[in-house]
Structures are given as structure tokens and as C-alpha cells.
Amino acid sequence: MKPLSIGYIKQVIAGELLQGSDDMFVQHGAYRLKQVRHTHTILFLKGKIIKWDRLRPYFPIAIVTEYGRQTNERDEDVTIIKVKDLEESYWKFIKDYRKSIDIPVIAVTGTSGKTTTKEIIRHLLMADRKIAFTNSTNNSRTVHLANLLSIDENTEAAVFETAVGAPGDILNAAAYIKPTIGIITNIGEHHLNYCKTLKDYIEAKGEMIRSIQPGGILILNVDDERTIQLDKNQFTGKVLTFGIHNSCKYRASNIIYSTDGMHFTLEHNQMIYRMFVPGLGEHQVYNALAAIVAVHQIGMSFMEIKDRLKSFETLNRQMQVCVGPNGSTIIDDSWSITTTSLKAALEVLKNVGKDKRKIAIIGTITDLGSWGYIIHQRAGEIIAKSEVDCLITIGKHAKIMGETAGKLNPTIEVHSFNNHILAYPFLRNMTDQSTVVLVKGDMYSEAVKKLAMLLRK
Structure with missing residues (x-):
């Protein structure tokens, strides 16, 4: 401050x-x-x-x-x-303090990828700038004042997560930080216990559009159908798009998996730049694209971005690959789970597990309220369309995924456990060097967390 x-x-x-x-x-x-x-x-x-x-x-x-x-x-x-x-008086103080700040302030929201996108932006900028940023994933309503006051006279840019737990959350965050650049990574299905309906949740994410300061920049994922359909008629700033499969301002092509990250070609204004981002999955390319658009708009060159992006360190329990029991490969993605991130994780399992037996360990999706049964069914439908050979669910509600996936795709071997205690010895007996295991769950699920820790030893 x-x-x-x-x-x-x-x-x-x-x-x-x-x-x-x-x-x-x-x-x-x-x-x-x-x-x-x-x-x-x-x-x-x-x-x-x-x-x-x-x-x-x-x-x-x-x-x-x-x-x-x-x-x-x-x-x-x-x-x-x-x-x-x-x-x-409190809001007079807030408004006066924010008025004294004249730097780029970036706000990132989305169902999946907002923390990684924020961390990539921070990593790219911090090499030669003093940055204020959201600490880890601490994006609750109580940190907005601390975020604002973390900007002092030496700060040159700021990047904050703006999460949605309920309608109005992004507008509340914006009342403090007043972003000049806003990013929506994607809009899936989450926090329906407070948003009540999917329409309400989508509108809550869309609050980002109303939050950006006049003349600011809105950065959108052109491949995400719900995001691109948001009403932008009242937005008076500049809209920039990123994506892979559709025409956009910043596009990635020629995407290739490596052992520890993703190679891709960035296309912008008829120029191409070969890039590498640590972290597996096409979704990681989307995260990198969103970050690239933001830092490029505040003056970073593509050559600087290319050089710094390759040294980004992936986040703990987010697509971390390690050796598991009996020489198997473990993909630990046990930090969070939504239907959006589940689909992305299964795509990584498919690519890493080529010509190998693929096992998916999936935990319960939280914060769904009365939508719990429906969303777990949808998750089961996503799994049924994947190339998973064996599905293991952890938790009472996660069992719905297994039942749905098993009915829609009888070739998938399905097992359900209430916790990790019996699941771990079961897994030890069915893994070897020709097995790849994805562990996908929520940070609040102790059973999934403990199982992931046991498998990584």
C-alpha cells in the first residue's frame, strides 16, 4: 500500500x-x-x-x-x-486509492484455467516489472481489499483472479480493482449451488464485460460457445479473441505434445511464432494464449514472451506426471474438477496413454447444489465418449458418473469406492509399466488427495 x-x-x-x-x-x-x-x-x-x-x-x-x-x-x-x-466512508477510501493508480490491471475469470492463466501472466511480467497479483488461488470475497492495497507506488502491473461463487462476485471484485483488461478463459458448469441455474452462472461470468474500465480490453476464448455468445453490445472497449479451431486475433496451430509441455505455433497478424508452454494438454495452450494476449497488449514482444514462457513452472497437482506403482505413469490433476476440466484431463490421458491401458480415477464434483445428479450424469457421458479403459470413482456422488458411463459404454470397466482405503490396494494390483492413471478430483476431497499422494510414492 x-x-x-x-x-x-x-x-x-x-x-x-x-x-x-x-x-x-x-x-x-x-x-x-x-x-x-x-x-x-x-x-x-x-x-x-x-x-x-x-x-x-x-x-x-x-x-x-x-x-x-x-x-x-x-x-x-x-x-x-x-x-x-x-x-x-469505506468506499470513498477505496475509490480514492484506486483513482491514484495508473497501471494495467488484469482480471481473469473462467470455469477452468483462471489460476494457471493468472500465473502465466505473472511469470511473463515479473522478469522486469514489479507485479501485484492474487496469492495462489486465494480469490475469495474477503481478499479484494488486500489485492487493491497490494498495489503501491512501485507497482507496474497487476493481475488478479475474479472467481464466481454467486452472482455479483465479479462486480464486487471490480468495485475494488477496476480492471483495465478482463479475460474470460471459458464458461462451463460450476457453483450452481449459489447461482441456481446455468443461465445465472453464465450471466455471473459475463459480469466481467461490465467490469472493465472505459476504453479497456476484453479478451475472449473464441472456441468456447458460451463465452463468445455473451452480450457485448454495451462494451465500448476493444475485444480481442484467442483460440485454436476458429478464426481469431491470436490463434494456435500445429500443436504437439512433448514429455513435459506443449509446442504450438502462434499466428497473429499474418506472422507466426513457434512457442512452448510447460504443462500438458490443449487446455494449457488456451491458458498460454489468454496470457499472451494480455501481456502483448501491455507492451511485451513475442520474442520476449517466447523466451520467458518456456521457463514457466506448472502448478502443484495440476497435470503433474510422475512414476507410480509398478512403473506405471501417474497424471495427478487432483486440484479441481468441473465438467470442462474433466474433458480436458481425459484428452491428456488419451494422448499420454497412447497404446497403453488407460485408467481414470474421478472424484465428486462439488458446489453443484440441486444440479448434482444432472452434472454427474453429464460427466459420465463425457467419460463414456473418452478412450478410458477402466473408470474408478471415489465418493457417493461420483458413483453416478460410473453408472452413466457404464451404461453408455459397456466396454469401460467401472469400479466405485467410497474412499481411498480399498481403492489403493485395488489399483496396485492392476498397474504396471503399460498403464497410465489419471487422478482427477477436487482440492476439498481428502480421499482423492490421499489416493493421489499414495500413488505418487
Whole structure:
């Protein structure tokens, strides 16, 4: 955060200084007690403080409140600013801080690939720029303030994930970061427990279009039917497309698998550039394309991109290939699962497992609410059309996939387990050097996570 004086903040939020000094500077912000982790923090606090002992390690601190003086702590330790409307004052502070920032701010959303795309962008830019970015996959509603304040006077670009758990989430994130570039990687089927319907979920992802600042850039996957059909009539900025199978501004062709990544040709404005991105699968090429469009638009040359892209390090438990039991090959993709990412993972299994026995271990898809049965059926249909020889499901709801896939494609050998305990010895007895095993599940599934860890030993 840029250091700001209490005197300056007081004017911005129209507050009255009850205690402390205008000369104190703050360098961190919070709106919950548990978010206070540093000294020199400004805390916008609803209600009254009960546990001063919780805050004392972080003195000096500034508190913005609708209440009067609440403490006997020394003036030099606790600064108190009284405001008439805390919510209004909080947003005055946010808007003023964001107004002071004049750098490219990239926001990435999508059902699958947003974390990898964000990480590729970060990797490409950080070689010669100071970057603010989403930490790991921490894209919850509570981190928007921290993301905004991670931008200081030395920051040259920022890239943040904007996830959808419910309608309004992207607009809420945008109220803080106000992106100048927005990316939608794809739109599948997820978070239907809060979005209720697929239409609502698609519209929630489409909030990205309304979130980009005037004159900004919208980056879309031209091969994703749901994404490309979003209403862009009110968007006044520049729309750029990327893809593989359809005509677009940034297109990948001549895609080739290698042992640790994907080779492809980037076509742009009748020029071609041969590229390599670590990480297996056509979906990884899409992730790379989205990142390439963003960094190219803020000034990075294709030669720079080519040189830096090849050193990207893939994320843990995302298409990691290793040796498993009895010399088998394990593809660990146990970080997350949607029908979109499942289809991509099965395509990787098909390519890595050419001329080998292919086993898919699939866990339950979460955050589906009343759509759980239908989406698991759809997942089973996807598996039935794949080249899987043996399907092993883990979990009660994942069993629906197995039942569906088995009915539609009787050539697939199907086994279902409630957890990893019996699944592991079963797998050990059916794997050898001619076997490739895909482990696909959700980060919250302990059974799938433990099974993947056992297989990777």
C-alpha cells in the first residue's frame, strides 16, 4: 500500500479526528479484526471493539468508526476517526486509492484455467516489472481489499483472479480493482449451488464485460460457445479473441505434445511464432494464449514472451506426471474438477496413454447444489465418449458418473469406492509399466488427495 497520512485519509472520508495525529501514516488496510496483521493499519470497523488485546500487538493502529472514543489507550498507539456512515466512508477510501493508480490491471475469470492463466501472466511480467497479483488461488470475497492495497507506488502491473461463487462476485471484485483488461478463459458448469441455474452462472461470468474500465480490453476464448455468445453490445472497449479451431486475433496451430509441455505455433497478424508452454494438454495452450494476449497488449514482444514462457513452472497437482506403482505413469490433476476440466484431463490421458491401458480415477464434483445428479450424469457421458479403459470413482456422488458411463459404454470397466482405503490396494494390483492413471478430483476431497499422494510414492 502507498503510505497515506491520517490527515489525508480524514479529508477523503470526511471524518473527524477524535484521537491521535494527522501526521501518522498507515500502510495496510482492513475491515475485520482478524485481517489486522501489521502495525500502521487503518481498520474500518463496524460495531465496537471488545478485544483490545487482539489489536495491541499491532499498535500503532488507526480505527475508523461511527462510534465515539472507545479506549483509554495512548494517542500515539490508537488513532480514532469518527464518520457518520462507515460504509460510505469505506468506499470513498477505496475509490480514492484506486483513482491514484495508473497501471494495467488484469482480471481473469473462467470455469477452468483462471489460476494457471493468472500465473502465466505473472511469470511473463515479473522478469522486469514489479507485479501485484492474487496469492495462489486465494480469490475469495474477503481478499479484494488486500489485492487493491497490494498495489503501491512501485507497482507496474497487476493481475488478479475474479472467481464466481454467486452472482455479483465479479462486480464486487471490480468495485475494488477496476480492471483495465478482463479475460474470460471459458464458461462451463460450476457453483450452481449459489447461482441456481446455468443461465445465472453464465450471466455471473459475463459480469466481467461490465467490469472493465472505459476504453479497456476484453479478451475472449473464441472456441468456447458460451463465452463468445455473451452480450457485448454495451462494451465500448476493444475485444480481442484467442483460440485454436476458429478464426481469431491470436490463434494456435500445429500443436504437439512433448514429455513435459506443449509446442504450438502462434499466428497473429499474418506472422507466426513457434512457442512452448510447460504443462500438458490443449487446455494449457488456451491458458498460454489468454496470457499472451494480455501481456502483448501491455507492451511485451513475442520474442520476449517466447523466451520467458518456456521457463514457466506448472502448478502443484495440476497435470503433474510422475512414476507410480509398478512403473506405471501417474497424471495427478487432483486440484479441481468441473465438467470442462474433466474433458480436458481425459484428452491428456488419451494422448499420454497412447497404446497403453488407460485408467481414470474421478472424484465428486462439488458446489453443484440441486444440479448434482444432472452434472454427474453429464460427466459420465463425457467419460463414456473418452478412450478410458477402466473408470474408478471415489465418493457417493461420483458413483453416478460410473453408472452413466457404464451404461453408455459397456466396454469401460467401472469400479466405485467410497474412499481411498480399498481403492489403493485395488489399483496396485492392476498397474504396471503399460498403464497410465489419471487422478482427477477436487482440492476439498481428502480421499482423492490421499489416493493421489499414495500413488505418487
